[in-house]
Amino acid sequence: MVKKILGLFMQQAFVVEEKIRQSTKLATSDLLREVGNTLNGYTSNEVETQRERFGENVLIHKKEASIAQLIFESIKNPFSLVLLTLAVISFFTKDYAAVTIIVLMVTLSSILGITQELKSTKAVEQLTEMVETTVTVQRKEDLEVSSRQEIPMDELVVGDILYLSAGDIIPADVRLIQTKDFFVTQSSLTGESEPIEKYGDALNEEVKQILEANNLVFMGSNVVSGSATGIVLAVGNETMFGNIAKSLQEKSTVTNFEKGINSVSMVFVRFMLIMAPIVFVMNGITKGNWLEAFLFAISIAVGLTPEMLPMIVSVNLAKGAMEMSKKKVIVKKLNAIQNFGAMDILCTDKTGTITQDKVTLKYYLNIHGDADDRILRHGFLNSYYQTGLKNLMDLAIISHVDELEQKDLFNNYRKIDEIPFDFNRRRMSVVVENINTEKYQLITKGAIEEMISICSHAEYNEVVEELNDNLKQEILNRCYEYNEKGFRVLGIAHKKLDFTSPLISVEDEREMVLLGFLAFFDPPKESTKDALQILNEYGVRVKVLTGDNDAVTKYICNEVGLNVQNFMLGEQVEALNDEELQLVVEDVDVFAKLSPAQKTRIVQQLHKNGHTVGFMGDGINDASAMKVADVGISVDSAVDIAKESASIILLEKDLMVLEKGVVEGRKTFTNILKYIKITASSNFGNMFSVLAASVFLPFLPMMPLQILILNLIYDISCTAIPWDNVDEEYLKEPRQWDAKGISKFMVYFGPTSSIFDIITYLILFFGICPLVFGGSYGSLSPEMKILFISMFQTGWFIESLWTQTFVIHMLRTQKIPFIQSRASLKLIGGTLFGIVVGTLIPMTFVGKILDMTSVPALFFAILIVIIIFYNILTSCVKYFYIKKYSRLL
The missing domain is CATH 2.70.150.10 (Calcium-transporting ATPase, cytoplasmic transduction domain A)
Known part of the structure; x- marks a missing residue:
């Protein structure tokens, strides 16, 4: 078949x-x-x-996945695979309750993950359709x-x-x-x-x-x-293309975001592989029941596994994409959100980003600087008849002629041929025929230096003279004066063609007659200076990479407050090898007269220096640089290839819009880090507590099934983290994945929670339980010992849940929680739900199934004191951690 x-x-x-x-x-x-x-x-x-x-x-590469396929895809992460492995082991050891809980956890995570994946996919499709x-x-x-x-x-x-x-x-x-x-x-x-x-x-x-x-x-x-x-x-x-896509299932490239998630996942897996065997051996030796120790070690391994991580990531990214769309930033690829927030250098073109993107034709001048309508007419014929991509200056010429009501200019002419613009020649030509005289004329428009290089003569008041060195210098000086005032200058030249079939090539662009030049002005945006300052405050350094000439670029960049002391031209870039350019790009913020290949080289060298580089462009000359950048940014009015190369599309070509997108990207990444770091430290602390219990207690501090339920309640309460508020200081600098930073966080804050777990052990073992049952553990009958163990385990279950939940609020911010920084209502509600449910479970039939019992009111009074001192100690540790590492998350 x-x-x-x-x-x-x-x-x-x-x-x-x-x-x-x-x-x-x-x-x-x-x-x-x-x-x-x-x-x-x-x-x-x-x-x-x-x-x-x-x-x-x-293009439809594959049929819509079935539910079974979606479930399979959702469990292909390290955490779900570890949990399922533990479920299989539990099945063979006949711990069916553990199997049920583990499968429930994986299923819940998968269902939430699939739901969010479908939502995020639909959201991206809807957003992409906007562009x-x-x-x-x-x-x-x-x-x-x-x-x-x-x-x-x-x-x-x-x-x-x-x-x-x-x-x-x-x-x-x-x-x-x-x-x-x-x-x-x-x-x-x-x-x-x-x-x-x-x-x-x-x-x-x-x-x-x-x-x-x-x-x-x-x-x-x-x-x-x-x-x-x-x-x-x-x-x-x-x-x-479609047949290749159908016959070859190309493996997608692993992005920086996926590499970061994988590195974080491996941190958790390594800790689990180290801690679980230690817990197993110590409990086996001290308790003598190796099967029970094995089951407990499995539950500990489950406790160390943040099985909700894939779902939390999906929710964060989908929510981030929707929030960014409200700020006129469209995310084509969800994983680009992290790179967007991590971006510390933004390379951008000048036109339309720093300037108003409203190019107007101000002057049309002959070679001696006098106004001359003839220059306008030739410029119009060139711009009107060219069939390539009309740039803003072409449109400005045509618009100016329309305003002067001189549209009948083209009635006497018809187009015969053209040579399109390219970025090496930096000019374009058309051949037109005068219908009345049946004479052909080649009209060329381009950058003034390139135009002078192909002209042998110049024309003034219909008198043609040789274009000597003195006249060349006069023209260049005059154009440079306009450049210094922010005007972009294009030269206009022509040549009569005498042959009957005037089909031309680049070789015909020589020995032409220079007529004069056109001066355009594109003023800087009023918002640009403020936008650059804000981006700088957020740790994003802006570099201008433009094909425009140096004088115009300097003028515009000066106007918006960019440093032009270190300035570099394309020819200087070309003269450097990669190692030399790698050093230079750190100090230079403005590059001019660049070719597309030179833009790409600069982005590559910045990337080699360890920067996360964004490139914002809208032209065909920007596409290559956008592809090699960490995040390509374009606008919805860009050419097709630029939009295709971009992973982020702005609905408005403005750096202010970009700043809003960067901030939203950082919010998304920060909330992902919150879950990872807080869960990591909490789980690691529980392992320390278990190790201590294994040495000193004559029984397990909590049953394997109780640990699984505890973990499930905690994870459900964490699903509100994507909607949490983010403090301003977390948004002020770019953020990168740092697996070592997660390990440090675990080592600092994990043992902190263990201190209060051990205090709880002591209070329960030597205080509350003996008080309730009328004697110490060793003096009680076997039946009373069972009740003693049940109350002890219930007490630690409640204390562990309370501390785990409160630590979310303590570690989500560098400030004083609830006073200087408040969590979102959704997170407050989620954590409160977890505390209430976990506290009530021992009083219900579920508690009986889990071998739990009610604890006296005295325990809750002591628990409140424990929570207060736990928060105080966590605040102190947090202070020293921030002092040493400069940041908390």
């Missing part, structure tokens, strides 16, 4: 691949006939027909009016006419029919990171490997530069 299903799957995949292979040789008209479309696009009815026939453009990726297609309305439309990616169908440009993610498998300097990366499919140029012509020969066909692009690739038109051949699971 399995072979048959696999055979059908392979046969279907072969049919789709063969269809794609054959399409490479078809002319555009034949291909359109095959898919039943025209260049005018489908109607809405035709779209529905195609969707029913070929399916939706959605929808769209594609541009040609579609017809019902009235047969054809137009380009932006539609969600999942609404794409086979046969759609698709338009692609720089920054786009390829949304399906597509046969190209028209391209212009179109480069894509296919690393997600082939592993090759170098861009590949693609063309729109039909192939003469059949390709052996369709991934190598130069007129096909595939889902999962992304556009580096240029533009293209194509016809969709396959969508969703029928794409090459």
Whole structure:
């Protein structure tokens, strides 16, 4: 049966691949006939027909998991596996009550974990839908009016006419029919990171490997530069990417968050593996009952196991994601929350983050600095006719012309060809034809230094002169003056083309005539200075990594209070090897004129220095750096590849929004640490108490089943920790996983609770129990000894629960609990519930099943005194701990 299903799957995949292979040789008209479309696009009815026939453009890697699969996934953590192992051992030793309790604990943890996992998955899906990726297609309305439309990616169908440009993610498998300097990366499919140029012509020969066909692009690739038109051949699971995803269950990369959780888990497991055998041996030797000692050791092992940890983590992350969404921060990957909170360096572009993202064209000047409408006209033709990703300066030029009501500029021209922008040339060109004169003109716009490098002449008042060194220096000096005032400057050049078929390449961008320059202004945001100061207070150092020139960058950074004393350009970065750059990046906060590769190198070196690095960007030039950063941050208006590379999406491009997200990330991580550290110290303290009891008491201080119930009640009360308040000082600095720190915490605070456990032992053994039963343990009859043991065990059960519960409030804050820092109402309610239930159990039928009995009122009076002194001692230990290690959690 399995072979048959696999055979059908392979046969279907072969049919789709063969269809794609054959399409490479078809002319555009034949291909359109095959898919039943025209260049005018489908109607809405035709779209529905195609969707029913070929399916939706959605990747479904696997079927929805069954309940059994979800349960299996939920118990694949070290704690649940340890507990189940102990349950099996208890079964063979016929301790069925222990088996029941352990299975109940694992089941409860699994149910809560599954519930929260489903909730968090649904929450992430809902949040991700808020940041929808769209594609541009040609579609017809019902009235047969054809137009380009932006539609969600999942609404794409086979046969759609698709338009692609720089920054786009390829949304399906597509046969190209028209391209212009179109480069894509296919690393997600082939592993090759170098861009590949693609063309729109039909192939003469059949390709052996369709991934190598130069007129096909595939889902999962992304556009580096240029533009293209194509016809969709396959969508969703029928794409090459979809077939790979179905046939290969790729193992996901272990994140820093998962590594941290695993390291913490192993701390608990090691302590359990050491302590449980010691308890077993000591009780076996002192009590003589090795079976009872073995069962007790098992219950101790269970007591050391924080089986609710996976559930607590899931709840914290899901709650954190929802809270962050209220602050306009969308979490695509839940595990990124910890890295977001741990971030101590934020690398960001300048435009739109530090500045207002409202670029306006202020001046259009000739080479001698005089206003000249001719410069504006050439700039408009260049920006209007380019088909690549229009940046803010292109939009500013077009908007300015609209305001001047000069839109008829393009009526006398038509576009012939273009050379898209790339980050090495830092310029772009278009060829236009004057309809009236039938003459061709190449118009190029770009960074002023790059423009001067390709110009041999300059034009002033329609007089062309040689661009000599003196004139070059004059132009550069004038542009630099504008740069120093915060203006971004682009040069404009042109060249007449005399040939009849003016299709151009980069080689044609030479010996041009410089006309002048355009000056743009993007003022700094009023909130940026305050945002930088707040981020600094929260331990996040901001570094600006921009492709803009040095003078503009210095001006803007000075305005917002960033240190520009140590300043570095891309060419200086390029001259350093990795070891040298690793030292330099610590001191330099502002980098300018960077290429995408240089941004990536800087992030990598900061990471090598031990920093948790966030990178915030919205352009195709930022995607690589975002991928290597610990946490990639983008905005919902970013290009597709930037949003795909990010794990955090901001609904508002503002550092103030980022600060709110960082704070929420730290709250989430702090509440996870609270459960881990408090539970660890409490459980470790219980082990010390048990060791002391094993040496001095003639019986077990608590029955194995009683320990299991105690642990269950405590864990249930801890489920409210994700909703706890977090003190301000915990939010002021980045937090990292620290397994050694957890061990230190256990060693300090565990024995503290043991002191009062031992005091309780003494009071119960030499005071309350002899007082109630009229004599010491050794002088009582066997029947009275049983009652003596029952009251002793009940007393320690109640005291242990009270101290464990109160210590949550003592150790959740560095301040004085209940006075300087109050827990959330949910946590107060949860812990109060645990105390009440645990105290009442001995008085119920459950208490009888557990061999418990009621304790006298005198015990509770003494217990209150014990709790008061326990809190005082814990406060003293807490003071010395903070003094030595600077922080509590």
